[in-house]
Amino acid sequence: MADTKPQALAVANFLRHRPELKQRPGIAVNYNDKISEIYRVKRAVRALVSDDYKAARSKNMLLPPVNSPQDALKVFALLPTHRLSMRVEKLKPHSMVIPASKVPKNGSPVMMVSPAQQLIADNEYYIWLYEPVQATSYLYASLVIIGILALCLFPLWxxxxxxxxxxxxxxxxxxxxxxxxxxxxxxxxxxxxxxxxxxxxxxxxxxxxxxxxxxxxxxxxxxxxxxxxxxxxxxxxx
Incomplete structure (x- = not known):
């Protein structure tokens, strides 16, 4: 993800866990059979035109300006362009066989990553490919490094x-x-x-x-x- 634009990462970090997206688990059968969250574009647009986005942009200038739903669609287009979130299409339950261990619970939909990523419409579904690193991961990694350094410096204790x-x-x-x-x-x-x-x-x-x-x-x-x-x-x- 070294080639990902900082603006795209900033938008992904803002949207990734927004309640407006009403995300639910789904599986993309042609993308490693990996369960992830899916959402509709229209809900992402609502989050991008919200006051919370404006407040976030006042603290993080990497977030592009959004003044209308059309601007929100252009900003949202950064996600599929940088493979942070991809457009998917719903499949019928019997249209493709997937491993039983990979079937989402509670009737969550089975999806397929669409080859046409340039078309962005309000009712289209998208699935997240981007998983931000949790703060606890940095904390645990820091504790491991500190522990190793402390053991190496044992003679100086x-x-x-x-x-x-x-x-x-x-x-x-x-x-x-x-x-x-x-x-x-x-x-x-x-x-x-x-x-x-x-x-x-x-x-x-x-x-x-x-x-x-x-x-x-x-x-x-x-x-x-x-x-x-x-x-x-x-x-x-x-």
Whole structure:
């Protein structure tokens, strides 16, 4: 996207999540079967002639001026020109087979990118190809870089920080050893009780389950009777 005009990116950033567009999920079957949001041109025009656009333009001069719906259509044309948003046509449900995993939910439409991108009419549908980078992505990337730099500069850390890191690493290692020891104890208890009483006894049954940290230690134990059903019925009949 290095060749994309700054004006086109500014318009895309303004329109991408505007409520006036009333976007809904759709899939373009001839564009990587990727689910994205679709909208009508007329709703984008409403957003471009709104007071919010004028207020945004007063803060960002990269946004082109819009004084009429005709100007809005010309500004909107920057999106397909720079492949930020493309014109699509609706397909009938049986007109093309797509993977079941790619079918949008709740009857969302199946689309096809139109070869005629120059025609821009109010009722035409467009699908977004542009996905702006979220602010949280920059935050996480910055934290990763800071963490890597901090580890590289470990020899330069003050003594109290290195001592604290040593205690933390020992604590983490001790916790791992505790988990391994607990797993061995669980297995030994299970084997002994199963051989003697024929029951499945699990100490901390959710310890390695896909649950939260605290839920891994609840309940404390679980007992399952594993006697065959025939034997149980025989005891009941007696």
């Amino acid at each position: 003050p003594h109290f920080m290195r001592r604290g890191a040593w205690f933390l690493s020992m604590g983490a290692m001790g916790f791992l050893v505790f988990l391994f020891a607990l797993a061995i104890i669980r297995l030994v208890l299970f084997s002994v009780i199963y051989l003697i009483a024929g029951k499945r006894f699990w100490l901390l049954p959710n310890l390695f389950a896909d649950v939260g940290f605290f839920a891994s230690f609840v309940p404390l134990y679980q007992i399952d009777d594993t006697k065959p059903a025939k034997e149980k019925r025989h005891h009941k009949s007696e």
